[in-house]
Amino acid sequence: xxxxxxxAQGVRGVxxxxxxxxxxxxYNVVAAEGAxxxxxxxxxxxxxxxDADLLPRTPTGPAGAAVRAGLTLVGNDRATYRLVRDxxxxxxxxxxxxxxRSFALVxxxxxxxxxxxxxTVGVPPAARLATLLSLTAAELPSRQGGPGLAGPGAGPAxxxxxxRSPEQARNRLEALRVELExxxxxxxxxxxxxxxxxxxxxxxxxxxxxxxxxxxxxRAREARAExxxxxxxAAGLGDPEAxxxxxxxxxxxxxxxxxxxxxxxxxxDAVESGGTPAPFWKAPAFWPGAAGGLLLAAGGWAGSWxxxxxxxxxxxxxxxxxxxxxVALRWVGALEGGDRVLRRRRIVDEWERKVEGQYERDAAGxxxxxxxxxxxxxxxxxxxxxxxxxxxxxVAEWARRLAEWEETPDARSGKAEKDKVEExxxxxxxxxxxxxxxxxxxxxxxxxxxxxxxxxxxxxxxxPAAPVPAAARPAGDPIRVLLERAGAELGGSPTAAARAVxxxxxxxxxxxxxxxxxxxxxxxxxxxxxxxGGRPVPALSLxxxxxxxxxxxxxxxxxxxxxxxxxxxxxxxDAFAGLSEGARRxxxxxxxxxxxxxxxLHATSDPSFREAADHAA
Numbered sequence: 001x002x003x004x005x006x007x008a009q010g011v012r013g014v015x016x017x018x019x020x021x022x023x024x025x026x027y028n029v030v031a032a033e034g035a036x037x038x039x040x041x042x043x044x045x046x047x048x049x050x051d052a053d054l055l056p057r058t059p060t061g062p063a064g065a066a067v068r069a070g071l072t073l074v075g076n077d078r079a080t081y082r083l084v085r086d087x088x089x090x091x092x093x094x095x096x097x098x099x100x101r102s103f104a105l106v107x108x109x110x111x112x113x114x115x116x117x118x119x120t121v122g123v124p125p126a127a128r129l130a131t132l133l134s135l136t137a138a139e140l141p142s143r144q145g146g147p148g149l150a151g152p153g154a155g156p157a158x159x160x161x162x163x164r165s166p167e168q169a170r171n172r173l174e175a176l177r178v179e180l181e182x183x184x185x186x187x188x189x190x191x192x193x194x195x196x197x198x199x200x201x202x203x204x205x206x207x208x209x210x211x212x213x214x215x216x217x218x219r220a221r222e223a224r225a226e227x228x229x230x231x232x233x234a235a236g237l238g239d240p241e242a243x244x245x246x247x248x249x250x251x252x253x254x255x256x257x258x259x260x261x262x263x264x265x266x267x268x269d270a271v272e273s274g275g276t277p278a279p280f281w282k283a284p285a286f287w288p289g290a291a292g293g294l295l296l297a298a299g300g301w302a303g304s305w306x307x308x309x310x311x312x313x314x315x316x317x318x319x320x321x322x323x324x325x326x327v328a329l330r331w332v333g334a335l336e337g338g339d340r341v342l343r344r345r346r347i348v349d350e351w352e353r354k355v356e357g358q359y360e361r362d363a364a365g366x367x368x369x370x371x372x373x374x375x376x377x378x379x380x381x382x383x384x385x386x387x388x389x390x391x392x393x394x395v396a397e398w399a400r401r402l403a404e405w406e407e408t409p410d411a412r413s414g415k416a417e418k419d420k421v422e423e424x425x426x427x428x429x430x431x432x433x434x435x436x437x438x439x440x441x442x443x444x445x446x447x448x449x450x451x452x453x454x455x456x457x458x459x460x461x462x463x464p465a466a467p468v469p470a471a472a473r474p475a476g477d478p479i480r481v482l483l484e485r486a487g488a489e490l491g492g493s494p495t496a497a498a499r500a501v502x503x504x505x506x507x508x509x510x511x512x513x514x515x516x517x518x519x520x521x522x523x524x525x526x527x528x529x530x531x532x533g534g535r536p537v538p539a540l541s542l543x544x545x546x547x548x549x550x551x552x553x554x555x556x557x558x559x560x561x562x563x564x565x566x567x568x569x570x571x572x573x574d575a576f577a578g579l580s581e582g583a584r585r586x587x588x589x590x591x592x593x594x595x596x597x598x599x600x601l602h603a604t605s606d607p608s609f610r611e612a613a614d615h616a617a
Contacts, residue, residue, distance in 0.1 A: 001073055001074070001075055001076060001121055001122035001123060001124075001567055001568065001569055002023075002025050002073060002074045002567060002569065002598070002599050003023045003071065003072070003073045003569055003599060003601070004022070004023060004072040004073055004074060004080070005020055005021060005022045005023060005070075005071070005072045006020070006021055006023070006040070006041070006044070006069070006070065006071045006072075007020045007021070007068075007069060007070040007071075008040060008068075008069045008070075009066065009067065009068045009069070010057055010066060010067035010068065011036060011040055011055055011056065011057065011067060011069060012033075012036060012056040012057055013032055013033030013035070013036030013037070013056055014032045014033070014036050014037055014040050015032070016030075016031075016032075016617065021617035022615075022617060023599070023601070023615065023617060024599075024614060024615040025598070025599050025614075026592070026595050026596060026599065026600070026614035026615065027591055027592040027594075027595035027596075027600050027602065027612070027613050027614045027615070028595075028599065028600065028601050028602065028613060028614065028615045028616070028617055029602050029604060029609050029610045029613035029615075029616045029617070030601055030602065030603050030604075030616075030617045031603075031605055031616075031617070032603045033573075033603060034136060034137065034571075034572070034573020034574055034575075034603035034604070035056075035136070035138070035573065036055075036056050036603075037571070037573070037601065037603045038134065038136070038571050038573065038603075039054060039055060039056070040055065040069055041071075041571060041601075042126070042129075043055060043069065043085070043087070044069055044070075044071045044083055044085060045071075045117060045123045045129075046114055046117075046123075046126050047085065047091050047110045047113055047114055048110065048114075049110060051087060052067065052087035052088060055067060055087065066086055066087075066088060066089075066175060066179075067086075067087045067088065068084075068085065068086045068087065069085050069087070070082065070083060070084045070085065071083045073121065075120065075121035075122050076120075076121065076122030076567060077120060077121070077122075079095055079096065080095070080096040081093060081094065081095050081096070081106070081121055082094045082095075082096070082103050083113070083117075088172070090108055090110075091108065091110055091113055092105060092107075092108045093105075093106040093107050093108075093113045093116065093117075094106060101197045101198070101201060102190075102197070122567065124568065124569075127485075127489060128489055128562070129571070131482075131485045131486055131489045131558075132486060132489055132490075132558050132559065132561070132562040133559065133562050133563075133568065133569070133570040133571065134570065134571045134572065135552075135555050135556070135559060135570075135571075135572040135573070135575050136572070136573050136575060137573055137574060137575040137577065139478065139482075139551070139555070139575070140478070140548045140551055140552070140575060141477075141478045141479065141544060141547040141548055141551055142544035142545065142547065142548050142578075144478055169453055172453055173450060173453050173454065176450050176453065177450065180447065180450065189428060189431060192428055193425070193428050193429065196421055196424055196425050196428060197425070199417075199421050200418065200421045200422065200425065203414055203417050203418045203421060204418065206410070206414050207411070207414045207415070207418065209405065210402070210405050210406070210411055210414075213398065213401055213402045213405055214402060216398050217395070217398040217399060217402050220391070220394045220395045220397075220398045221395055223391055223394070224388075224391040224392065224394075224395050227384070227387055227388050227391050229372075229373065230373060230384040230385065230387065230388045231388050232372075233369045233372050233373050233381075233384070233385075234369075234385050234388055236365075236368075236369060236372075237365060237366070237369055240385050243365055243366055244366060244378065244381075244382060246362065247362070247363050247365075247366040247378065248378075250358075250359055250362035250363050251359070251363065253359075254355055254356070254358075254359040257351070257352075257355040258352070258355065261348055261351060261352045261355070264344070264348045265345075265348060268341055268344060268345050268348070279331065285323070285327050286324050286327040286328065287324075288323075289320045289321065289322075289323030289324035289327065290320070290321070290324040292317075292320040293317040293318075293320030293321035293323075293324065294317070295317075296316045296317035296320060297317040300312065300315070300317065366378065366381070369381055477540060478547075478551060479528055479539055479540075479547065479550060479551055479554065480494070480526065480528075482551065482554060482555065482558075483495075483497055483498050483522075483526055483528075483554070484526075486498075486558050493526070494526040495522055495523075495524060495525070495526045497558075498520075498522040498526065498528065498554070499522055500561070501554065501557035501558055501560075501561055502520050502521070502522060502557075504556075504557040504560055504561075505520050505553040505554045505556070505557035506518065506519045506520045506553070508552070508553040508556045508557060508590060509530070509549060509550060509553035511583075511586045511590065512549050512552060512553060512579065512583050512586060512587065513546070513549055513583075514582070514583070516532065517530050517531075517532050517546060517549060517550070518530070518531040518532065519531040520550070520553065520554070521536055527539075528550065528554075530542065530546075530550060545578070548578070552575065552576070552587075556587075556590060556591075556594065559572075559594055559600075560593075560594040563594055563595060563597050563598040563600065564597050565597070565598070566597040566598055567598055568597075568598040568599070569598065569599045569600075569601065570595070570598065570599070570600045570601070571600075571601050571603075572591070572600060572601070572602045572603070573602075573603045573604070574603065574604040574605075574606065576604075576606070576609075577604075577606070581608060584606060584608040584609070585608045585612070587609075588608050588609045588611070588612035588613075589612055591609070591612070592612050592613070592614065595614070
């Protein structure tokens with residue numbers, strides 16, 4: 001069950017702007033008095049004949065002025081219900097019919113409405129609301145002993161409803177006749193409103209094909225929006241196809257050049273693998289030639305000295321010296337070859353640097369796009385750009401089909417008809433709200449009450465009814481009473497109920513006390529102890545302010561446990577008024593977190609809570 005709105009008229013402490021207050025799931029802060037708001041909600045969710053005497057009324061207005069209230073909610077059966085109650089006349093529960101697009105009467109009998117709300121709509125039992133789904137300042141240990149909050153099954157004695165005097169009955173009859181006129185006007189306006197809603201439904205049916213086209217266009221745009229990053233990358237490239245083609249050419253050119261560089265290096269490595277050539281004077285072939293040449297030259301010189309034919313032997317020294325010279329020249333040639341290899345290697349290194357530099361310049365745009373996209377390969381970039389192009393084509397196709405449909409005569413006339421009907425609906429709803437306000441009873445109910453009052457005026461006045469006693473507030477320590485009631489509601493012992501929420505309550509207590517009060521501990525007898533100053537202290541021995549914090553922590557933990565089921569409504573008043581601003585802000589954040597699975601109505605005007613609220617009414 002989730003509340004959508006409530007309305008009140010003539011109830012003191014509950015005066016929403018315009019008579020209505022809209023609500024939302026989650027944490028709602030309502031500008032109202034906590035006791036009055038809770039009593040109003042109890043009177044609507046648990047209707048009883050004595051509610052009119054328990055509600056606080058505004059002091060202004062004529063005697064016998066009507067006290068009315070209304071509530072719109074979504075039940076556990078996912079149907080929308082509207083409850084309208086005039087506390088002097090009766091109550092009506094309506095359910096919204098999606099096919100007829102209007103509310104249909106469910107019941108006008110208070111016991112039937114109360115049973116239907118609990119069994120079908122999902123209103124929690126009154127005991128569960130009071131124990132687990134409400135938090136009031138009157139419950140705090142420091143406030144015990146004062147007047148309790150009036151509610152079902154609790155509060156002071158309730159006197160019976162006094163009979164009206166003839167003057168009051170006549171005033172009431174005059175008010176009812178005015179209401180009857182308003183009801184007739186509202187009935188007529190409601191009939192016109194139903195007709196306009198039927199026309200709007202038919203127009204929307206005729207525009208369904210366009211709605212499907214618009215829905216497809218919206219989905220295509222959402223899918224295209226997911227590719228915005230890739231589209232930005234494509235826009236940065238300018239002409240993606242040309243840039244990708246240039247990138248592939250540059251990559252192929254670089255790979256070819258690097259292959260040549262690798263081949264050159266392999267050749268140079270093969271040349272260098274022979275090592276540095278040994279000096280010619282260490283070569284085995286050098287010294288035989290040189291020594292043989294010297295010996296032959298010496299023999300020829302000796303033969304020349306002796307004027308012998310032996311001098312011709314000197315001619316053989318020339319080939320020997322030539323052999324030695326050839327060996328020396330080979331060594332010189334080997335040295336020159338090593339220098340050429342070094343020069344060639346430097347040339348190859350420089351060539352490789354130029355190739356890499358040129359490639360970096362040619363491929364900088366595409367490589368930057370790949371990094372911006374978070375990809376690792378150019379194929380991923382190409383695929384992303386292809387997805388962008390496909391998404392653009394799909395969006396353009398849907399836009400073309402939608403534009404063609406909008407240009408058709410049926411679409412133009414249907415849109416114009418829809419705008420006209422919606423404008424008439426707004427005007428008629430404003431007129432209905434002006435004429436009837438937020439509370440409309442059918443003509444038959446008003447006429448029946450007029451007849452009843454006319455009969456009362458004609459008949460003698462009945463003696464006043466005896467007072468109806470109400471149950472007293474439970475006696476005992478408030479913390480102990482809370483654990484006992486929670487255990488009974490949850491179907492277990494007080495100790496089990498407390499231990500189930502001990503960790504949540506300890507966290508809440510530490511936050512509310514700024515770590516001054518820490519862990520909550522519960523023994524087997526259900527006694528609560530608080531860890532403070534490094535030692536456990538019984539909760540009963542704490543000062544009243546600290547006992548209030550312990551009570552608030554436990555109640556918040558039970559509240560969170562109850563709301564965790566979802567689709568449940570809880571009510572709280574200004575029970576945190578005595579805390580510091582920091583503690584109130586912590587409580588506001590905690591209440592917002594607690595209310596997330598269901599709905600929490602917090603009656604307060606404290607800005608600390610209004611700032612944290614999901615919705616303020």
